Amino acid sequence: MSASRSRLDVRVTRRDRVATITIDRPDVRNALRAKTLCELTAAFRDAAADESVAVVVLTGEGSESFSSGADLREYRDAYLARPAEYARYIRLFRETMDALLDAGKPTIARINGAAVGGGNELQLGCDLAVMGDHAMLQQVGTRVGSVACLGATQWLPILAGDRRAREILLLCEPVPPADALAMGLVNRVARCRRGRRVDLAPLDRAVDELADKLVNKFPECTRATREQIGFWKRLAWSSTVGGGVEWLAAHFASREAREGIAAFFEKRQPKFRE
Numbered sequence: 001m002s003a004s005r006s007r008l009d010v011r012v013t014r015r016d017r018v019a020t021i022t023i024d025r026p027d028v029r030n031a032l033r034a035k036t037l038c039e040l041t042a043a044f045r046d047a048a049a050d051e052s053v054a055v056v057v058l059t060g061e062g063s064e065s066f067s068s069g070a071d072l073r074e075y076r077d078a079y080l081a082r083p084a085e086y087a088r089y090i091r092l093f094r095e096t097m098d099a100l101l102d103a104g105k106p107t108i109a110r111i112n113g114a115a116v117g118g119g120n121e122l123q124l125g126c127d128l129a130v131m132g133d134h135a136m137l138q139q140v141g142t143r144v145g146s147v148a149c150l151g152a153t154q155w156l157p158i159l160a161g162d163r164r165a166r167e168i169l170l171l172c173e174p175v176p177p178a179d180a181l182a183m184g185l186v187n188r189v190a191r192c193r194r195g196r197r198v199d200l201a202p203l204d205r206a207v208d209e210l211a212d213k214l215v216n217k218f219p220e221c222t223r224a225t226r227e228q229i230g231f232w233k234r235l236a237w238s239s240t241v242g243g244g245v246e247w248l249a250a251h252f253a254s255r256e257a258r259e260g261i262a263a264f265f266e267k268r269q270p271k272f273r274e
Contacts, residue, residue: 008039010022010023010036010040011024012043014052014053016215017053017054018053018054018055018215019057021040021043021057023036023040023059023061025061026060026064028073029065029067029068029113030062030067031069031072031073032093032118034088034089034092036071037093040096044056044100044103045099047103048099048102048105054214055105055106055214055215057109057110057207058110060113060119062112063112064113064114065114065115065119066109066111066114066115067115067119069119070089070117072144072264074089080258083253087249090248097151100122100126104223105222105223105226106127106214107126107127107128108128108129109123109126109128109130109186110203110204111123111129111131114138118150118151120151121148121152122151123137124151124185127229129186130187130188130207130210131180131186131203132192132202132203133189133190136177136180137180137185138172138174139168142172145256145257145270146248146251147247147251149247150241152169154236154240156168157236158236159184190202255274
């Protein structure tokens, strides 16, 4: 087996009772292919089962992207000709989100760069979020022929409010850090910009500060509190995700989905109507 095939998409490190799960695909902006989702699910489940872990941090490699969401190259190369495989991918994404929600420990999104599409949905699934001031959040579903129903349609109305959620989901415009903080989409914004350079040390300090405070709490009380707080997120998720998954699977072979993918790779404006 070649080195490129054996290389992991997700890296896990443990230090001082904190497990940091890093999406390690910086060459494709930490995009989420099927392999990535399987490794994320395993990492969340391993952290949940490890009694030495008190806090889970989710992040991306580098300073450009937390995650750009679904790997559209995999969509184009593997799924357009075999839509049934796309249905499997969507169900893998659901399993990943379920594993994140079921972590049993506080989860922190370390938003080290752009969190777009499924990448933003992953950070929305975390309990807390710290964002660099060079980063941004964005949903792009209605612009690329999809629906952001694997976290965003469920949780943005709860976190940001109905009208702001509609703006984010329907207009597909980037949400800068100051707006994300004001909307309650993140808990902290760390000053990482240094002219044209990005320094992630302030982001790490802010994440470590939150993690240290969480470590020094009773674990069973923290688990129960997290479950109680998560009631509305879980209700919205469980009530809608099944229908969303089936709709995405059925819609993938449609003209809108194909045109959205084609326009992305051809770097042009999609033809939204026939």
